[in-house]
Amino acid sequence: MALRWHQTRYRANLVDMHIPDWHPAFLSRFDSKAYADLLQQARVQVAYLYASSCLGICYWPTKVGHQHDGLHGRDILGERVRECHARGMAVVVYTNWWSKWAYDNHPDWRFVNAKGENTADYLWTPGHYGVCCPNSPYTAYVMALVEELLTGYDVEGLWVDMIFWPYSVCYCSHCRRRYHDETGKDLPKVVNWEDPEWVAFQRRREAWLAEVVGGITALARRLKPGVTVGHQCAAWSTGWASGIGSEFFRQNDYLSGDFYGGAAEQSFICNFFSRLSEEPLFEFMTSRCPDLTDHTTTKSTELLEAQALAAVAHNGRFLFIDAIDPVGTMDPAIYAQMGQVFAKTAPYEPFLTPDARPLADVGVYLNFESLMDPRDNGRRVADVSAGRPPVVAAVSNLARTLVQGHVPYAVLTPKDLDALSAFPVIVMPELFMLSSREAEAFRRYVADGGSLYLARSTSLLTTDGVRQADFMLADVLGVRFVGQTREEVTYMAPVPGCEGLFAPSTAQHPLTLMGSQMTVEAVDSARVLATITLPYTDPKDPTRFASAISNPPGTATSFPAVVLNRYGKGRALYVAGALERMEHDAHREVFRRLLGLIAPQPPLVATDAPKAVEVVLFDQAQAGRLILSVLNLQADLPSIPVCAVRVRLRLDGRRPVRLMRFPGETAVPFQEDNSGIEFEVPRLETFLMLGLDYEMTRR
DSSP: OOOOGGGTOOEEEEEEOOOOSSSTTTTTTOOHHHHHHHHHHTTOSEEEEESBOTTOEESSOOSSSEEOGGGTTOOHHHHHHHHHHHTTOEEEEEEESOOHHHHHHOGGGBOOOTTSOOHHHHSSSTTSOOOBOTTSTHHHHHHHHHHHHHHHOOOSEEEEESOSOOSSOOOSHHHHHHHHHHHSSOOOOBOOTTOHHHHHHHHHHHHHHHHHHHHHHHHHHHHSTTOEEEEBOOGGGGOGGGOOOHHHHHTOSSOEEEOOOOHHHHHHHHHHHHHHOSSSOOEEEEESSSSTTOSSOOOOHHHHHHHHHHHHHTTOEEEEEEEOOTTSOOOHHHHHHHHHHHHHHGGGGGGOOTTOEEEOSEEEEOOGGGOSOGGGTTOBGGGOOOOOOHHHHHHHHHHHHHHHTTOOEEEEOGGGGGGGGGOSEEEEOOOSOBOHHHHHHHHHHHHTTOEEEEETTTTSBBTTSOBOSSOTTHHHHTEEEEEEOSOSSEEEEEOTTOHHHHTTOOSSSOEEESSOOEEEEEOTTSEEEEEEEEESSOTTOTTOOSSSSOOOEEEEEEEEEEEEEEETTEEEEEESSOGGGOOSHHHHHHHHHHHHHHOSSOOSEEEOOOTTEEEEEEEETTTTEEEEEEEEOOSSSSOOOEEEEEEEEEOTTEEEEEEEEETTTEEOOOEEOSSEEEEEEEEESSEEEEEEEEEESOO
């Protein structure tokens, strides 16, 4: 079966063109040939070309919408399509769900928040952004634009930006009418994740959005068979208000989105996109500027190289975002710089394959129903602001903890419920909601021999918003739910014989957790590894304290803080507090020790490299080759080279034939024993890719 364009190209570009048309000079100097020449100079393989911007102004002579007045009827979309194709680039036409033009010209289409405001009143920079509701006739307008684009231009893909509920609930007349027609009720205005009616409303918002996204995808595939369709996939990380769930992701041929965090965030996003994407390759996007609000400052070449190489290490595509000058010009220096960056990544591309399978010791599980915060319960929708939900913060922090321990990991979602057995250890950070299907999948996983780490309140609340009297996985965990500490500063005290897991913390000086813990009872057959210690007084009481600044431990309890339980052929480790959210090295080390306790076999990769080094492992089974990528991403770039790093690789029935360093295919000597190989990396600067050719000795 022939590979599609997005499975073989690794270097992409998007030039933001959010330019209004009130000034006659705007876009007056736009040159499509110069535009394509700069992309070619940057070694770009995939050009995302603006057809319209968040302002809703079009760059082709549309009969449906409004063309930019400064173009005077000129078709700069068609010009760029031809110029980029002539230079061998694949072309993805970019359109934006947001439209200030439609917002201004059709006030009845506008999104209305719980305060009765429209987006131009409050969103980011007031006056700049107009968003229309998916339940309004605006959706039909967008469909007509998409039809005009895909019937008028020969492109390889369509990509829709900013298609999500804009960080709030919509209370426009169209949403009120639709909800009443479907339920006979008025739209709820109070958040309560333990109220099935509120939760059902949220599921309906997710379904409404997925319906629109699915409609665009279906239309594109009908009009232009073989075209790829993608939608902006970054907004899910802002929480429940965006309305993005599993069905949204299924409407994308490949996942892509723009992110602006550090190395740990990129590792997490690459892992997340890699498994959830319907097809390879996923795409990691980021701006060449520190963020999109900065028009002229450019990241260092070392940082851009590190970000591009990190995408390569995870078998993905890297897209850099630039922004057009209002008059239509671009800075040639940027494209010369990106040409240097892509010159560093391109030599590794021949050794990548879209069918490569990531190998991991640990799976980190999350679901989209948990992208909320139970602390919002009882608050008016108008008083709840969008932000990074606790589960995203937890999983991002987990990524850092695992990377620093050189633990290959995968991010799992409900899409993976039938493949859990591929992961020796699975971590469930505190998931505020869990379905019966998920609970049964993890019960079966542990019974069949898997090792599960589960945190805090996970499995106490269903995805329908029904609170349970006990954990749905109580039998697996070996604990019964009792309650929750009222104290928001708590401690984990190791029991005798378990001090090594928590060292240097002791029963007298236990491990601090900044947060409450669940109180549970352990069944007789379970083993308690640590118990909860509380401060002398409740930290929320300002009148009584044991220390003016901190809240020292003072009250030992018998409530278990960490419990190990055998269930079937496997093991479960229950942790009563959110250890995985803690950001100090002491907590990260304890977390990794606990994972090591339940790991059924030695790690896939062991190394003495410093904690800034990430290792990523892929299996190219058809070629009989393992690809090991090593990233040295220190906080301050360029990274100080790391020398004489020892690496041990577990082979699981593979017989090593040849170890090579790419791209030069230089032989690397190694020592072999019954379980794997060991070798030395003499010098690691930013990136190293190794290939191990192997033969299978057993199945």
